[in-house]
Amino acid sequence: MNHCSAPLDILIRGGRLLTLAEDKEIIEDPLIGIRDGEILFIEEAHAPLVSLYAPKEVIHAEGSVILPGFINTHTHVPMVCFRGLADDLPLMDWLTNHIFPAERKHVNRKMVYAGAMLGIAEMLLSGTTTFCDGYFFESSVARAAHESGIRCVAGMGFLDEDVESVTEAQLARHMEAAEKFLGKWLPERPLITPALFCHSPYTCSPQTLRTVKEVARRHGVPFLIHVAETRDEREIIKDRYGYTPVNYLESLGVLDDMTVAVHCNWLNEGEIACLAANGVKVSHNPQSNMKLAAGVAPIPEMLACGIDVGLGTDGCASNNDHDMFGEMDSAAKLHKVIKRDPSIMDARTVLTMATMGGARVLGLKRLIGSIEVGKKADLIIVGLNKPHLTPVYNICSHLVYAASGADVQTSIINGRIVMKDRRLLTVDLENAMDTVTRISQDIKLSR
Amino acid sequence: MNHCSAPLDILIRGGRLLTLAEDKEIIEDPLIGIRDGEILFIEEAHAPLVSLYAPKEVIHAEGSVILPGFINTHTHVPMVCFRGLADDLPLMDWLTNHIFPAERKHVNRKMVYAGAMLGIAEMLLSGTTTFCDGYFFESSVARAAHESGIRCVAGMGFLDEDVESVTEAQLARHMEAAEKFLGKWLPERPLITPALFCHSPYTCSPQTLRTVKEVARRHGVPFLIHVAETRDEREIIKDRYGYTPVNYLESLGVLDDMTVAVHCNWLNEGEIACLAANGVKVSHNPQSNMKLAAGVAPIPEMLACGIDVGLGTDGCASNNDHDMFGEMDSAAKLHKVIKRDPSIMDARTVLTMATMGGARVLGLKRLIGSIEVGKKADLIIVGLNKPHLTPVYNICSHLVYAASGADVQTSIINGRIVMKDRRLLTVDLENAMDTVTRISQDIKLSR
Numbered sequence: 017m018n019h020c021s022a023p024l025d026i027l028i029r030g031g032r033l034l035t036l037a038e039d040k041e042i043i044e045d046p047l048i049g050i051r052d053g054e055i056l057f058i059e060e061a062h063a064p065l066v067s068l069y070a071p072k073e074v075i076h077a078e079g080s081v082i083l084p085g086f087i088n089t090h091t092h093v094p095m096v097c098f099r100g101l102a103d104d105l106p107l108m109d110w111l112t113n114h115i116f117p118a119e120r121k122h123v124n125r126k127m128v129y130a131g132a133m134l135g136i137a138e139m140l141l142s143g144t145t146t147f148c149d150g151y152f153f154e155s156s157v158a159r160a161a162h163e164s165g166i167r168c169v170a171g172m173g174f175l176d177e178d179v180e181s182v183t184e185a186q187l188a189r190h191m192e193a194a195e196k197f198l199g200k201w202l203p204e205r206p207l208i209t210p211a212l213f214c215h216s217p218y219t220c221s222p223q224t225l226r227t228v229k230e231v232a233r234r235h236g237v238p239f240l241i242h243v244a245e246t247r248d249e250r251e252i253i254k255d256r257y258g259y260t261p262v263n264y265l266e267s268l269g270v271l272d273d274m275t276v277a278v279h280c281n282w283l284n285e286g287e288i289a290c291l292a293a294n295g296v297k298v299s300h301n302p303q304s305n306m307k308l309a310a311g312v313a314p315i316p317e318m319l320a321c322g323i324d325v326g327l328g329t330d331g332c333a334s335n336n337d338h339d340m341f342g343e344m345d346s347a348a349k350l351h352k353v354i355k356r357d358p359s360i361m362d363a364r365t366v367l368t369m370a371t372m373g374g375a376r377v378l379g380l381k382r383l384i385g386s387i388e389v390g391k392k393a394d395l396i397i398v399g400l401n402k403p404h405l406t407p408v409y410n411i412c413s414h415l416v417y418a419a420s421g422a423d424v425q426t427s428i429i430n431g432r433i434v435m436k437d438r439r440l441l442t443v444d445l446e447n448a449m450d451t452v453t454r455i456s457q458d459i460k461l462s463r
Numbered sequence: 464m465n466h467c468s469a470p471l472d473i474l475i476r477g478g479r480l481l482t483l484a485e486d487k488e489i490i491e492d493p494l495i496g497i498r499d500g501e502i503l504f505i506e507e508a509h510a511p512l513v514s515l516y517a518p519k520e521v522i523h524a525e526g527s528v529i530l531p532g533f534i535n536t537h538t539h540v541p542m543v544c545f546r547g548l549a550d551d552l553p554l555m556d557w558l559t560n561h562i563f564p565a566e567r568k569h570v571n572r573k574m575v576y577a578g579a580m581l582g583i584a585e586m587l588l589s590g591t592t593t594f595c596d597g598y599f600f601e602s603s604v605a606r607a608a609h610e611s612g613i614r615c616v617a618g619m620g621f622l623d624e625d626v627e628s629v630t631e632a633q634l635a636r637h638m639e640a641a642e643k644f645l646g647k648w649l650p651e652r653p654l655i656t657p658a659l660f661c662h663s664p665y666t667c668s669p670q671t672l673r674t675v676k677e678v679a680r681r682h683g684v685p686f687l688i689h690v691a692e693t694r695d696e697r698e699i700i701k702d703r704y705g706y707t708p709v710n711y712l713e714s715l716g717v718l719d720d721m722t723v724a725v726h727c728n729w730l731n732e733g734e735i736a737c738l739a740a741n742g743v744k745v746s747h748n749p750q751s752n753m754k755l756a757a758g759v760a761p762i763p764e765m766l767a768c769g770i771d772v773g774l775g776t777d778g779c780a781s782n783n784d785h786d787m788f789g790e791m792d793s794a795a796k797l798h799k800v801i802k803r804d805p806s807i808m809d810a811r812t813v814l815t816m817a818t819m820g821g822a823r824v825l826g827l828k829r830l831i832g833s834i835e836v837g838k839k840a841d842l843i844i845v846g847l848n849k850p851h852l853t854p855v856y857n858i859c860s861h862l863v864y865a866a867s868g869a870d871v872q873t874s875i876i877n878g879r880i881v882m883k884d885r886r887l888l889t890v891d892l893e894n895a896m897d898t899v900t901r902i903s904q905d906i907k908l909s910r
Contacts, residue, residue, distance in 0.1 A: 096853070096854075097854065099853075099854065099856070099861075099865065100854075100855070100856045100857045100860040100861055100864070100865065101856045101857075103809070103810060103857065103860040103864065104795075104805060104806050104808075104809035104810060104860075105805060105806060106804075106805060106806055107805055110805070134850055134853060135850075137850040138850040138851045141850060141851075142851070303792075303796060305800065306796035306797065306799055306800040307795070307796050307799060307805065307864070308799075308805050309799040309800050309802070309803045309804055309805040310800075311800070311803075312800060332865075335864065336860065336861075336864040336865045337851045337864070337865040338851065339851065339867070342789070342792065342867075345750075345789065346793070346796070348551075348754070349750060349753035349754050349793070350753065350797075350800075352753055352754060352755075352756040353752065353753040353756050353757075353758070353759060353797075355756070356756045356758075357553075357756055358551060358552060358553060358554055358557070358754065358755050358756040359551050359552060359553055361551075362550070362551035363550060363551060401896070403581055403582075403584040403585040403588060403892065403895065403896060404585045404588075404589070404784045404785070404786065404868070406543075406546075406581060406896045406899055406900060407544065407546065407547075407899050407900050407902070407903030408547070408900075408903070409546070409547045409548045409903065409907065410547045410548075410550065413547040413550045413551075413783065414546075414547050414783070417547070417550065417754070417782065417783040417784070418546065418547070418779075418783045418784040420786070420789075420867045420868070420869060421851070421867070422867060422869030422870075423869075445850065448850065449848070449850060449853045452853055452854050453853060453854050453855075455854070456854030456855070456856065460856065
């Protein structure tokens with residue numbers, strides 16, 4: 017072994033490494049070398065001479081588990097500004113009388129940036145190292161992500177005021193906006209992947225769906241869309257276009273392996289097969305689906321068909337946090353009780369969904385999702401020396417069923433330490449909280 | 464106002480008080496005086512002269528919410544020793560091939576005490592101030608509770624080796640054991656309420672159920688029993704006795720307002736009416752029921768019938784933690800998605816279930832469950848100055864949907880500070896973790 021030609025940026029030693037790679041899943045007492053943003057080596061080392069590696073920083077992980085950072089495949093991060101604004105309401109009341117009016121009045125570049133910064137702080141503190149977002153003023157989300165050092169798939173949002181009468185001029189504006197957004201973010205920032213996000217089959221016209229997908233395809237970026245979230249949506253699409261939502265989208269030619277279908281609660285067998293045949297990726301958001309009573313996605317069936325599924329928290333207006341531990345816990349437990357089978361969605365499956373599954377969904381599987389030599393160093397260190405994580409028989413089970421975001425001790429993204437010993441190093445947390453609190457005071461006053 | 468005759472033990476000032484009392488639910492910037500274990504006064508005070516009250520200790524709660532401590536109405540706390548030992552398995556495999564053999568081999572007085580101490584530490588750190596337990600060697604649980612200063616309903620466990628052939632001698636032994644347990648704990652300790660816990664209608668003979676309930680009734684202590692946890696149980700009881708579980712228990716005369724029926728997942732309308740008519744209390748354990756795929760209790764229906772319902776985590780072999788925040792989150796979300804109604808089980812209902820509801824279930828409603836003058840000072844202080852709890856529109860919604868056990872800053876039980884600034888004051892945490900870790904090593908070796 018000779019990794020000593022240049023000094024390491026970070027050496028992690030001790031603890032237990034859960035690689036989430038297909039081979040060599042657990043390595044006890046590892047040495048992990050990180051340089052230039054990447055995992056340079058992973059070794060099983062007993063009492064090694066750390067000085068040999070000349071690391072700039074050594075992280076001691078004794079009593080901890082090291083695992084890939086979580087990949088949140090769906091959120092609307094600026095909606096932290098609406099966290100707890102309107103809960104426990106019927107879906108249409110919530111949306112049309114609370115969320116949409118609040119968005120109309122308060123969403124602007126400044127609010128999006130401030131909300132994104134706070135939501136990113138929350139994610140960094142709870143183990144998420146990559147998130148996929150879709151919202152208005154998405155450049156501000158991308159900017160906050162860039163400044164805070166989190167990996168981000170930033171989806172610029174599209175919807176039509178009136179899906180029945182979309183003009184050529186409107187389509188041209190969509191296309192221009194998409195091109196401008198991709199032009200800005202594609203070449204520039206290695207941690208930011210721009211994407212295009214059509215809100216849904218029922219809020220976007222068929223022309224818009226085709227146009228936006230065409231731009232996404234041309235640039236090879238992900239195309240994000242809410243699909244079959246509610247039973248009502250299914251009826252609306254059937255009434256309007258004579259198809260189920262998935263078949264409708266297929267008829268438009270917008271389904272392929274760069275499409276991320278979010279929710280997918282109301283699918284029949286044929287639609288699941290259609291998603292699988294087109295290589296479509298799925299983002300599963302169990303807590304949001306439960307809280308809004310939207311439905312339960314047939315995830316075990318999708319996994320059985322080989323569909324790549326990742327986990328997502330959804331926005332904070334419908335969750336109400338960005339903690340992927342809670343999302344894993346709910347994902348595992350919800351499907352068990354629904355299927356009356358305690359053996360489905362086991363801890364390992366769910367943990368994979370939150371890491372490698374998410375990487376596959378976002379087209380980033382070669383870069384992230386597992387801890388392997390040559391991959392980007394996106395990883396978290398979770399302290400196990402706590403009463404609720406004692407004793408330890410099974411690490412996966414602890415992470416899914418007993419740990420929470422507050423147990424994450426250190427987070428590293430692209431080889432950079434962004435959170436250490438619960439302290440954020442790349443976000444001014446007080447400022448982020450103060451700014452959103454001030455925005456929330458305006459929102460309260462205007463209600 | 465003149466509370467100054469003797470010095471206060473504790474004065475809490477500032478923050479926001481969520482009383483959970485029926486009137487005056489929220490008091491901003493309160494002054495709460497605690498003396499001799501009780502709430503002496505609650506005042507709305509702006510810039511008061513704290514020195515007037517001559518408190519021995521002042522707790523500043525600015526930026527926090529003060530609320531009643533959680534009441535965990537069902538657990539088997541020593542089972543923390545089996546946390547994560549066997550997950551994601553079919554129910555009967557889990558029980559007969561993992562949990563029962565581990566219990567047979569490893570459950571003894573020492574293990575029960577050690578497990579209880581660790582589980583109590585976990586509860587104190589996550590906001591629980593009262594728990595109701597049922598297990599073997601329950602005196603050791605009661606002793607751990609007494610030593611750590613947590614309030615506890617300690618249920619001594621009963622079951623029969625063979626329910627079909629229970630002898631008079633066995634019944635006499637049950638009765639003697641019950642009398643001895645109650646005799647030991649009834650007079651002695653104000654924070655410990657002894658109780659009797661018959662494991663279930665299918666593991667206890669009718670004679671045992673009657674005998675144990677008779678002793679409980681004679682001493683006026685709670686009678687705890689798992690009821691209708693699984694669909695199989697329902698079939699077993701129908702086959703064996705010709706009744707549904709609830710009707711069977713009614714036929715034995717063991718249902719009354721000192722009976723706590725745990726789980727109650729498989730009830731028909733008549734059984735719900737029967738529980739209501741008999742004043743039976745119900746402990747709802749959604750996370751355990753989900754993880755074991757046992758079923759979904761008809762809680763909205765029970766609440767509509769006026770049944771007192773509390774929340775419980777169940778033991779750590781089927782959850783896998785004692786965090787009542789997670790339990791509240793799951794309770795709210797599970798019923799919404801099952802009933803396809805986002806407005807049921809709102810945050811306030813669930814929070815009440817975890818506090819005042821639990822107090823009613825355990826027969827302690829005059830003592831605890833809300834913060835009111837004259838009640839015992841069992842309360843927790845939750846820090847809100849965190850990214851995942853920013854901004855604040857609605858405290859109840861934050862507590863149910865966004866907070867976690869790690870957000871509890873300080874816990875007070877019976878007027879005694881048991882946890883302050885995340886540090887336990889009444890439990891030797893390192894020792895509790897080490898002891899259970901050593902026990903787990905034996906368990907691993909013997910598998």
